[in-house]
Amino acid sequence: MRDKQLVVVSEEVFWVKQDWSDFGENLPTAVKVAGKNNKQVGQYVLIVIPPLIDIVNEIWEAAKRSKVVNFNSFEKRAKALPI
DSSP states (O other): OTOOOOEEETTTTEEEOOOOTTTOOOOOEEEEOOSSSSSSTEEOOOOOOOOOOHHHHHHHHHHHOOSOOOOHHHHOOSOOOOO
16 A cells, blocks of 8 residues: 555545656546445546646645745745746
8 A cells, every 4th residue: 555645535535546657648547445425436536637827826825824834935945936
């Protein structure tokens, strides 16, 4: 299990099978492995990956609101800027 990636969303668990070597050709796949009612276990699910800029903007907003992150330090070290 050490090289497996499990993602928990609400009360469901998914096993994400990643192969980034040909990301443009094949997206990662996910299989539902557990859920509250154990319905659709073993079924492949569609992974919707949002545009990268949306993720960058969310990270910046979370850093601004955070009471833990030193925003000035974050801003200096950031590799991508929000739009």
